[in-house]
């Protein structure tokens with residue numbers, strides 16, 4: 001993704017949110033929510049899980065086009081859970097990723113795992129939407145926000161009972177960390193070229209603060225890579241395309257975990 005495309009996505013998002021707010025106001029959404037319901041904790045799920053895999057539901061991407069055009073949100077998240085995922089990520093951006101908030105609403109009653117709303121969050125309205133469909137955590141992308149906006153959104157997310165995943169790509173973006181961030185993720189996807197390189201996380205690992213749950217995101221396609229990342233201190237691994245490009249993403253995750261366990265024990 002070029003920086004221009006990130007800017008394009010964010011510009012589109014602003015227009016999209018303004019349109020949505022005209023149809024369903026923030027005040028209406030807030031009223032629907034009632035008392036804050038505690039989220040299923042992504043952080044705790046990652047710490048407790050033997051795999052640490054956050055399995056992603058992703059129909060398309062700006063880098064690859066359609067990956068799994070007719071993916072069913074009533075079937076794949078459940079299959080991921082049955083295969084041994086630690087948590088789920090559901091892309092809700094429609095224009096660039098072919099997802100919708102409805103995908104979380106559909107998946108929620110079928111699974112007990114924490115669900116991350118994966119989107120380009122730039123306003124409190126999107127946090128209300130996330131809560132309304134019973135997501136448990138939201139993504140905050142450093143390169144799409146200022147540190148102050150990140151702090152404000154993370155604080156508001158907590159007030160609504162949502163956990164936060166801060167995504168960084170550079171060491172400098174560690175400045176975005178604040179007391180309301182629950183998990184920090186290193187994105188292996190280069191924002192200028194779309195190139196994904198899991199060793200990017202290995203290079204940044206030393207710079208990450210101790211005592212925070214850490215995940216590595218994007219471009220993870222083998223158990224070997226996951227084990228190297230785990231060795232370097234990562235607790236979680238966000239994986240989408242590796243599973244979604246197959247006909248049966250849940251079975252692909254099952255095979256991945258079986259290979260992971262075999263590799264782990266024979267090391």
Ligand SMILES: O=C(O)c1ccccc1NCC(=O)[C@H](O)[C@H](O)COP(=O)(O)O
Pocket residue numbers: 001056058061062063064189196217218219220238239240241242
């Ligand atoms: O996937 C993309 O092409 C992409 C482009 C621009 C911004 C974000 C993008 N992906 C969102 C994600 O964070 C990934 O879906 C997630 O990290 C999983 O990555 P992968 O395992 O490589 O599908």
